[in-house]
Amino acid sequence: MMREPNVKAWLGPLLAAVFAIALPLALRAFGQVFYVSFASQVLIYALAATSLNLVLGYGGMVSFGHAAFVGAGAYVASLLLHAGVDSAWIAWPAAMAVAAAIALATGAISLRTRGVYFIMITLAFAQMLFYLANSIKAWGGDEGLTLARRPALGFGVDLADELSFYYVALAILAAALYALHRLAGSRFGHAVVAMRENETRAEGVGLPVFRTRLACFVIGGAVGGLAGALLACHGKYVSPNVLHWTQSGTLMIMVILGGVGRLWGGVLGAVALLGLERFLADFRIGWLAALVPNYAQHTSLAVGVVLLAAVLFAPRGLAGWRRARDG
Amino acid sequence: MAEPLLSVRALAKRFGGVLATDGVSLDLAPGELHALIGPNGAGKTTLLAQLAGSLEPDAGSIVFEGRDIAALAQHRRVAAGIARSYQITSLFARLSVRDNLALAVQARSGSSFVFWRPRSAEAALFEEARSIASKIGLAGREDVRADALSHGEQRALEVGLALATRPRLLLLDEPMAGLGPEETARMIGLIERVRGGTTVLLVEHDMDAVFRLAARISVLVNGRVLASGSPEAIRGNSDVKRAYLGEELAARTTSDPP
Amino acid sequence: MPLNTPGDGSGQVLFTLSWILLVEQALNGLQFGLMLFLLAAGLTLVFGIMDMINLAHGSLYMLGAFFASALVEATGSFVAGVLLAVPATALAGMLLERALLRTLYARDHLSQVLATFALILILNELVRIVWGSDRPLAMPAALSGPVELLPGLYYSSYRLLIIGVGFAVALLLHWLVARTRLGMWVRAGASNREMALAMGVDIGMLFTFVFGLGAALCAVAGALLSPLLAVQVGMGENILIVAFVVIVIGGIGSIRGAFVGALLVGAIDTLGRTLLPIAFSAFLPPQFASAAGPAIASISIYLLMAVVLFFRPQGLFQARGQG
Numbered sequence: 001m002m003r004e005p006n007v008k009a010w011l012g013p014l015l016a017a018v019f020a021i022a023l024p025l026a027l028r029a030f031g032q033v034f035y036v037s038f039a040s041q042v043l044i045y046a047l048a049a050t051s052l053n054l055v056l057g058y059g060g061m062v063s064f065g066h067a068a069f070v071g072a073g074a075y076v077a078s079l080l081l082h083a084g085v086d087s088a089w090i091a092w093p094a095a096m097a098v099a100a101a102i103a104l105a106t107g108a109i110s111l112r113t114r115g116v117y118f119i120m121i122t123l124a125f126a127q128m129l130f131y132l133a134n135s136i137k138a139w140g141g142d143e144g145l146t147l148a149r150r151p152a153l154g155f156g157v158d159l160a161d162e163l164s165f166y167y168v169a170l171a172i173l174a175a176a177l178y179a180l181h182r183l184a185g186s187r188f189g190h191a192v193v194a195m196r197e198n199e200t201r202a203e204g205v206g207l208p209v210f211r212t213r214l215a216c217f218v219i220g221g222a223v224g225g226l227a228g229a230l231l232a233c234h235g236k237y238v239s240p241n242v243l244h245w246t247q248s249g250t251l252m253i254m255v256i257l258g259g260v261g262r263l264w265g266g267v268l269g270a271v272a273l274l275g276l277e278r279f280l281a282d283f284r285i286g287w288l289a290a291l292v293p294n295y296a297q298h299t300s301l302a303v304g305v306v307l308l309a310a311v312l313f314a315p316r317g318l319a320g321w322r323r324a325r326d327g
Numbered sequence: 328m329a330e331p332l333l334s335v336r337a338l339a340k341r342f343g344g345v346l347a348t349d350g351v352s353l354d355l356a357p358g359e360l361h362a363l364i365g366p367n368g369a370g371k372t373t374l375l376a377q378l379a380g381s382l383e384p385d386a387g388s389i390v391f392e393g394r395d396i397a398a399l400a401q402h403r404r405v406a407a408g409i410a411r412s413y414q415i416t417s418l419f420a421r422l423s424v425r426d427n428l429a430l431a432v433q434a435r436s437g438s439s440f441v442f443w444r445p446r447s448a449e450a451a452l453f454e455e456a457r458s459i460a461s462k463i464g465l466a467g468r469e470d471v472r473a474d475a476l477s478h479g480e481q482r483a484l485e486v487g488l489a490l491a492t493r494p495r496l497l498l499l500d501e502p503m504a505g506l507g508p509e510e511t512a513r514m515i516g517l518i519e520r521v522r523g524g525t526t527v528l529l530v531e532h533d534m535d536a537v538f539r540l541a542a543r544i545s546v547l548v549n550g551r552v553l554a555s556g557s558p559e560a561i562r563g564n565s566d567v568k569r570a571y572l573g574e575e576l577a578a579r580t581t582s583d584p585p
Numbered sequence: 586m587p588l589n590t591p592g593d594g595s596g597q598v599l600f601t602l603s604w605i606l607l608v609e610q611a612l613n614g615l616q617f618g619l620m621l622f623l624l625a626a627g628l629t630l631v632f633g634i635m636d637m638i639n640l641a642h643g644s645l646y647m648l649g650a651f652f653a654s655a656l657v658e659a660t661g662s663f664v665a666g667v668l669l670a671v672p673a674t675a676l677a678g679m680l681l682e683r684a685l686l687r688t689l690y691a692r693d694h695l696s697q698v699l700a701t702f703a704l705i706l707i708l709n710e711l712v713r714i715v716w717g718s719d720r721p722l723a724m725p726a727a728l729s730g731p732v733e734l735l736p737g738l739y740y741s742s743y744r745l746l747i748i749g750v751g752f753a754v755a756l757l758l759h760w761l762v763a764r765t766r767l768g769m770w771v772r773a774g775a776s777n778r779e780m781a782l783a784m785g786v787d788i789g790m791l792f793t794f795v796f797g798l799g800a801a802l803c804a805v806a807g808a809l810l811s812p813l814l815a816v817q818v819g820m821g822e823n824i825l826i827v828a829f830v831v832i833v834i835g836g837i838g839s840i841r842g843a844f845v846g847a848l849l850v851g852a853i854d855t856l857g858r859t860l861l862p863i864a865f866s867a868f869l870p871p872q873f874a875s876a877a878g879p880a881i882a883s884i885s886i887y888l889l890m891a892v893v894l895f896f897r898p899q900g901l902f903q904a905r906g907q908g
Contacts, residue, residue, distance in 0.1 A: 062698065109895065113898050119698060120829050124890055125887065127826050132884055135879045135880045183443075185446060186442050186445060187437075187446050188442045190430065191430070194419055194422075198417060198418065200381070201413070203381065203401050203402055204410070204489075205405065205410070207433075207434045212440075252698075298710045298714065300710055303703075304704070304706030304710070307703035308707065311700040311703065
């Protein structure tokens with residue numbers, strides 16, 4: 001169906017944009033600059049979750065190893081900065097390129113498998129990188145690497161300033177969302193969704209399933225790598241934990257809670273999950289504190305319960321695009 | 328025959344202890360409508376899958392338009408001109424008829440590695456989808472979701488998806504499965520319209536349709552071609568009558584007009 | 586983090602290779618492999634029969650360890666504590682199955698992954714709330730000394746116990762699966778569920794039993810390994826991945842595959858950590874060898890998995906029938 005420019009469709013994103021732009025200014029006005037840094041973190045995770053959403057939500061590829069790409073990007077950016085390469089214009093594209101290369105290599109093997117094997121092998125590859133990072137002393141080993149400062153972006157933008165970093169991250173996220181929007185409407189996007197819906201028939205009508213999925217996987221990996229680079233630069237720290245499979249799980253939770261296969265799924269999920277954790281940590285809930293005194297240290301319990309409930313009580317199975325049973 | 332369009336020699340496929348395809352040899356002449364009949368479990372779908380490229384044979388050769396395609400992946404065979412429809416309806420259930428057909432047209436015409444330009448801008452693509460919808464009798468139903476169609480309409484879309492790739496060889500796997508008499512007549516009409524430029528290998532149980540449409544018939548039993556020839560020859564073949572649902576075939580022989 | 590080396594592990598790369606070291610490491614590999622088998626067997630059964638990915642399998646391993654630690658402290662006896670931990674964990678597993686997990690059998694794999702991942706989070710936190718982040722579990726005094734296997738070859742008697750128990754349990758499992766009616770149903774369920782249903786097997790009870798059996802096996806491994814590793818929240822996650830690697834290599838649903846896979850992985854992981862640094866130091870300059878050796882060793886099992894899957898995407902053995 002041909003779509004004319006739809007004012008209603010742009011209203012939501014417009015409001016979100018206005019809110020996102022105004023937020024740090026408001027926070028600074030109220031003296032809550034710490035929360036600007038937190039907001040940047042949310043944006044970065046939104047980017048990471050969006051990159052997984054492409055692979056998992058649109059592509060239907062249940063990759064449990066997305067942390068590999070985010071982590072790879074984080075390490076590449078960190079190692080470059082650590083080695084004296086000061087420019088984000090080198091560090092960030094390099095992070096994307098390496099993450100894409102890893103996605104290409106691991107995807108070429110993983111995508112030959114199906115169903116459970118695919119889930120396990122993507123998981124295993126990520127763990128592989130985790131142990132690798134853990135054992136290489138030059139990369140900081142299990143203690144990780146601390147960066148002296150954030151990279152330089154030029155053009156008078158100082159990434160050390162929290163507001164500046166926030167706006168840069170926002171711009172990148174906005175660009176990524178727009179790119180995803182175009183991708184979803186393109187031939188490629190339609191092909192990827194078709195393969196998710198009915199792989200057999202997609203192959204049957206002549207769509208090159210393996211190649212297309214691999215491309216999708218690589219794009220997701222590249223953007224994940226960018227998110228990783230931003231993450232490392234934001235916190236000025238990287239450790240093997242960013243590669244741990246529980247990180248992959250966290251990203252998956254975000255995509256699921258936010259809406260698989262929907263444009264804003266990654267964003268909503270990141271806001272919801274990180275928001276929930278931040279809320280539990282910073283705002284005291286009286287009755288809860290009476291029950292479990294240090295409940296703030298057990299936020300993963302809340303996350304677990306919410307996720308379990310989401311899975312069990314989701315109306316039509318979890319991800320709307322999945323039927324009751326796998327093919 | 329003159330240079331066959333498709334030439335299959337000694338094709339074999341084994342599943343564990345079962346020899347599903349046992350040295351099948353077959354020739355299809357260009358433009359011919361060749362029917363493949365046989366009892367359930369004879370290996371007809373397995374054979375189609377090997378021709379289409381979704382199943383790899385253990386032995387034998389498949390030569391299409393003079394070219395050995397045994398090693399060719401399925402999507403490349405579609406590009407080469409071989410398309411199949413499925414016995415158990417396999418559509419993009421949650422997409423509309425239009426989107427279903429658009430996908431097949433997209434696969435045929437140009438690359439799917441277009442990342443930026445919206446597909447909705449491609450008028451030619453949707454024009455072609457519309458024309459195929461018309462051809463298969465679904466004009467006016469293009470906006471309906473595939474899983475909301477009637478069974479007969481779904482079977483038509485099944486064939487339509489294969490047609491959309493403009494195949495030179497069309498492999499139809501029981502297109503009439505589960506159709507009532509009216510729908511069957513429509514499907515027969517559709518296949519007759521298609522028959523002209525396209526070579527068709529039709530797997531079917533509906534003997535009426537088979538004897539009406541087929542120029543030649545092959546009988547597959549236990550993975551082997553028992554007999555192959557004109558409809559009359561097959562009708563009169565005693566081996567076929569014995570091995571296949573004998574009574575039904577015998578009844579046809581005596582009651583059909585010459 | 587290496588799973589199978591005692592506390593002294595890091596740093597030393599240039600050993601003199603002696604046959605004693607080799608035998609010792611081979612035995613360590615066997616010990617690790619057998620414990621891995623206990624985990625993998627339960628996992629592959631649940632997977633093969635109920636077609637469910639259970640990420641919380643590692644949490645059962647953790648529960649087994651925590652139960653053992655608590656019960657050893659309560660009873661004062663290592664043996665009693667460990668023996669009681671097994672049925673306790675099995676019970677917990679079966680309750681979990683009945684109350685929660687059986688609703689997941691009909692769901693798609695993604696839902697199962699997410700739900701059981703949620704369970705990991707929940708169980709980790711619950712354990713932390715009840716028992717704290719870690720607990721002690723000391724090796725029984727009687728077994729903390731070495732045994733002289735051959736002149737000059739000393740080996741930890743506790744690890745020998747693990748090997749012994751590991752083999753015994755493996756044999757018991759083999760007997761159960763291959764020689765009893767119950768086992769027949771289990772095998773039928775693993776290779777063809779519809780057939781098992783047609784045979785009149787009470788699928789519900791069978792599933793609960795299989796899950797309880799898996800939990801029991803986890804408990805044995807968890808309790809026995811605890812004096813060597815540590816009883817801590819999150820201990821399940823690391824070994825869970827290795828168990829999945831084992832069953833992917835061995836073939837999902839196949840206990841034989843789990844056995845072979847576990848021993849392979851145990852051997853390659855343990856021997857790799859010892860031999861690879863030495864091998865590398867023979868070929869590479871020291872500063873590379875000391876980094877490359879442990880690094881490659883830590884990922885050796887994943888490389889093995891990648892290689893196996895490349896040639897046999899469905900694993901070495903096959904329990905599942907077609908379709």
